[in-house]
Amino acid sequence: MTDDPLAQARHRTEAEARAAVIACALQMNALGINHGKAGNVSCRWDRSAASGYLITPAALPFHRLEAADIVWMALEADDGDAPDEARGQPSSEWRFHRDLYRARGQVQALVHTHSLHAAALSCLPAIQRSGLPPFHYMIATLGGSDVRCAAYHSFGTQALSDAVITAMQGRHACLMAHHGLLAAGGHLAQALSRALELERLSQMYALGLSLGGPALLDEAQMQDVMARFARRG
Numbered sequence: 478m479t480d481d482p483l484a485q486a487r488h489r490t491e492a493e494a495r496a497a498v499i500a501c502a503l504q505m506n507a508l509g510i511n512h513g514k515a516g517n518v519s520c521r522w523d524r525s526a527a528s529g530y531l532i533t534p535a536a537l538p539f540h541r542l543e544a545a546d547i548v549w550m551a552l553e554a555d556d557g558d559a560p561d562e563a564r565g566q567p568s569s570e571w572r573f574h575r576d577l578y579r580a581r582g583q584v585q586a587l588v589h590t591h592s593l594h595a596a597a598l599s600c601l602p603a604i605q606r607s608g609l610p611p612f613h614y615m616i617a618t619l620g621g622s623d624v625r626c627a628a629y630h631s632f633g634t635q636a637l638s639d640a641v642i643t644a645m646q647g648r649h650a651c652l653m654a655h656h657g658l659l660a661a662g663g664h665l666a667q668a669l670s671r672a673l674e675l676e677r678l679s680q681m682y683a684l685g686l687s688l689g690g691p692a693l694l695d696e697a698q699m700q701d702v703m704a705r706f707a708r709r710g
């Protein structure tokens with residue numbers, strides 16, 4: 478069992494969970510995969526009988542975040558329901574955080590960033606059509622033989638959330654057209670490391686494209702990699 482607060486699937490207290498969400502948001506910026514007031518972070522947190530999640534607030538730079546700024550949202554919350562906290566509004570992207578927690582019982586944490594190479598690739602028509610193809614075996618760490626790109630919709634909309642849910646089916650991460658990336662994990666550290674992995678893969682692919690276009694692994698090769706990862710645990 479690790480002491481890393483970001484690597485806890487279940488935090489002991491809500492205060493600990495709030496601190497971990499802030500630490501994750503700060504690390505995202507320190508790692509250079511997010512900037513300014515882009516991006517948002519959440520983790521599951523249930524309050525007695527109510528299932529829910531803790532999420533970064535809208536439009537507050539991460540370096541100014543305090544524990545009380547993190548917003549608790551009920552998983553049942555729909556449009557029009559007021560957020561629980563009086564202090565601030567939840568991230569404008571609370572719908573796709575809510576919908577992923579509703580749809581995927583294993584997901585404990587989510588990280589959304591506007592990292593440079595992922596955002597750049599997400600603007601290319603070929604990526605929007607077919608996603609990031611199996612040019613490198615590490616694509617398999619994100620759940621399959623490709624990384625899909627969610628269709629473009631305005632930030633904060635239910636349409637964007639629906640597109641993200643579709644792109645995330647059977648995957649731990651996706652690109653978001655003209656926007657950035659989203660990564661899920663069994664804890665904040667895993668979601669963050671998958672976000673970092675997708676950004677690095679995007680950088681490699683962009684470099685490969687600029688050098689003439691990478692060759693692709695075939696489905697049998699990707700299935701072999703996935704079986705090896707599954708055996709390794």
Ligand code: 13P
Binds near residue numbers: 515535567632
């Ligand atoms: P929030 O500040 O509302 O989280 O928005 C940032 C963002 O990345 C929107 O996609």
